[in-house]
Amino acid sequence: MVLVCETPDDTVADVADGSTILVGGFGMAGMPVDLIDALIRQGAGDLTVVSNNAGNGDTGLAALLAKGRVRKMICSFPRQSDSWVFDGLYRSGRIELEVVPQGNLAERIRAAGAGIGAFFTPTGAGTPLADGKETRDIDGRTYVLEYPIKGDVALVGAYRADRAGNLVYRKTARNFGPVMATAATTVVAQVTEIVEAGLIDPENVVTPGIYVDRVVVP
Template sequence: MINKIADTIADALSGIEDGSTVLIGGFGTSGIPAELIDGLIGQGARELTVVNNNAGNGDTGLAALLESGAVRKIICSFPRQADSWVFDALYRNGKIELELVPQGNLAERMRAAGAGIGAFFCPTGYGTELAKGKETREINGRHYVLEYPIHGDVALIKAETGDRWGNLNYRMAARNFGPVMAAAAKRTIATVHEIVELGQLDPEAVVTPGIYVNKIVKIARVATQAGGFKKSA
């Protein structure tokens, strides 16, 4: 019987090795798998390459992972924000490597990995520092830069609902990079707020099929100060 439900975050994250490339979902603070990131800090893997749209916010989540010293390199589109002081300090002190990738390229490079595409030509970045050292080509009068896929050893993503086969759907903007990361990684771990019985998910609503998912873990919603619950993205 296929059952991809893990009892704990620690169980789901077991086996992540030093030097892994970790794809972490999220767009700013939307869809960040905070519980999995905290679990990864506790798990103790080091020398990681992290792929995310941003480079952390404030002192929690991805920023906390960076501050722990576990990350050797980050591949992202927006490393500098008003509250990205953890990354800023690490980068200025030469303690972390940065690969800056335009947002569309970032998504497409992971999509290419999941689709088995060896490389692709893209116009974004041509004539800039981002194209330095890369192969370029003129096609039909337009200049392109050769880009390669980004493969992950593991993807950490946040979904809304899942079943024991690992089928997932998402809530609004929390979907962001989750689907392409799940396809691009050798191993995908997802948190969900609800686990339903097989057949309860409308097949048309399944965004990430279970074939791309190895483990899911149910997490609680975040309580608000007013005593209710926040439908967190």
């Protein structure tokens, strides 16, 4: 049953030190900035953060990194023109980095949400990102064994929720949201509005409410 929270702070009050946090968004599109700000105020540290990028500018994920709360980043593309916060931490050895090809990142999260124990993917075969990983030749092609990435908490930015916890997204801000929403123990969605159950056409629901634990309009 989804809990409609009053404030972003209510949604993350119980996040523990050492948690793995899945953070939606591709750049700033779909980035749940208000939930991250609440997590900064809440104070949990020693976090592992899973997100496509490693923060842009000085807000959102970059602000969490700047506070020194993140021990490890798992992402596909940390280095960007405005990723100076991460760049500084990485170059001074104050943060761990696991680089994962973008499709493998999405699929590893999807696998966690779908109860898949591991999967073989052709992406990355023969490259440094497959070093030390188990491989198998199937039908003449080499595949790499990849394991799921499960979160303790997922923070996603969606467009609209209903009181049953169903979510819809907007344009390319959808990106990692629907996948991450399946793959964490506690799933929090930041939305622009929460409507009565029935006001989102069931044919159009992208994330069914079964996956969603808490929603908030910041």
